[in-house]
Amino acid sequence: MSKLKSKIYIIVLVIMLLGYTFFLTSSCIFRKPQSLLINPYGDTAVLSEGVTLTLKKWVYSPEAGTMTVYFTYSSDRLRTKFSVDSHDTHSGYSLPMTVNYLAQGEWLVNLLDVPAGFQEICISVILDEESNSENDLTMATIAEFYTNKNDVETGVPMANYTDEEYKIEYLNIEKEQKIAEIEEIKERDKQLEEDNKSYAKAIDQLIKDRYYQTTDGINESNRMIENYQGVIDRNTEQISKDKITIEELSTEIEEIDKTIQKLKTEGEIE
Numbered sequence: 001m002s003k004l005k006s007k008i009y010i011i012v013l014v015i016m017l018l019g020y021t022f023f024l025t026s027s028c029i030f031r032k033p034q035s036l037l038i039n040p041y042g043d044t045a046v047l048s049e050g051v052t053l054t055l056k057k058w059v060y061s062p063e064a065g066t067m068t069v070y071f072t073y074s075s076d077r078l079r080t081k082f083s084v085d086s087h088d089t090h091s092g093y094s095l096p097m098t099v100n101y102l103a104q105g106e107w108l109v110n111l112l113d114v115p116a117g118f119q120e121i122c123i124s125v126i127l128d129e130e131s132n133s134e135n136d137l138t139m140a141t142i143a144e145f146y147t148n149k150n151d152v153e154t155g156v157p158m159a160n161y162t163d164e165e166y167k168i169e170y171l172n173i174e175k176e177q178k179i180a181e182i183e184e185i186k187e188r189d190k191q192l193e194e195d196n197k198s199y200a201k202a203i204d205q206l207i208k209d210r211y212y213q214t215t216d217g218i219n220e221s222n223r224m225i226e227n228y229q230g231v232i233d234r235n236t237e238q239i240s241k242d243k244i245t246i247e248e249l250s251t252e253i254e255e256i257d258k259t260i261q262k263l264k265t266e267g268e269i270e
Contacts, residue, residue, distance in 0.1 A: 053125060053143050056173050060114065060152045067095075067111035067152070069123055070170070071145075074105055086111055086123050095121070106170070122146040164263045171263075175256045178249045185242045192235040199228040 044054040057070040086095045086109070093115065100108045109123065125143045206221045206228075213221060 053145075055123075055145050057169075058147055058152055059155045060149075061155065062116065065112070065114050065116070067114050067121065069109040069111065069145075070173070071107055071109070071123075071125075072105050073107070086121060108166070118149070120146055120148045121152075164266065168260050168263050171256050171260050175253055175260075178253050178256075182246050182249050185246055189239045189242050192239055196232045196235050199232050203228050 044052050046052050053071060053073045055069065055071045057068070059068045061067070086097055095114060096112045098110045098112070100110075111121070114121070123145045125145075203225050206225050210218050210221050
């Protein structure tokens with residue numbers, strides 16, 4: 001009987017230990033903090049699966065001493081409160097700013113009093129998470145983006161834009177990205193076409209060489225011809241898909257142009 005009780009005690013103890021281990025390590029109960037990610041201007045910070053932050057535009061206006069930072073995010077998780085901080089990484093000087101929520105996933109940060117001799121400006125995105133205590137707020141920096149005088153764009157400040165001008169600016173950014181995507185696809189397809197020409201030329205040579213080869217040589221040539229032809233077929237299929245993608249992107253660009261023209265017309269009427 002005592003041996004049975006001992007076994008029961010051991011089983012209960014093991015169950016309790018496993019339960020405590022799960023309770024203390026489970027991300028559902030104790031959420032692990034995000035690691036600090038540092039990315040240069042223009043990059044995308046991937047925080048976790050389905051969670052991204054991307055800087056779309058960063059404009060410095062020397063005359064006004066301001067910077068405009070436009071970034072987007074995608075994540076259900078970031079629907080909770082989050083804030084932004086900025087500073088000069090070399091002097092440690094914190095910059096005053098205004099933060100505007102434009103639409104779902106779009107934020108505009110205006111940095112003020114930017115010193116003319118700045119070296120590197122850093123933008124910190126801080127996720128504000130409510131803890132177990134009602135009065136306690138845990139603030140975690142989830143990403144930092146930085147730029148310097150060599151990388152930042154120089155232009156007219158966006159802080160005084162009207163709503164229509166903001167929308168037009170964002171649409172132009174989206175349009176530029178789609179145009180760049182089309183050019184990238186065209187360059188890739190151009191390379192694929194060049195590769196196909198090279199493979200086709202190699203196949204022709206292999207076919208000629210087969211007349212002077214042994215059985216083993218012929219078999220090897222046939223194998224190489226089959227491999228080269230397979231590459232050509234895959235490249236050709238990719239080029240066909242890319243043509244469809246380019247057509248879709250071109251249609252989207254046309255729709256953006258129509259929307260921009262409509263906004264400009266509405267602005268003139270007002």
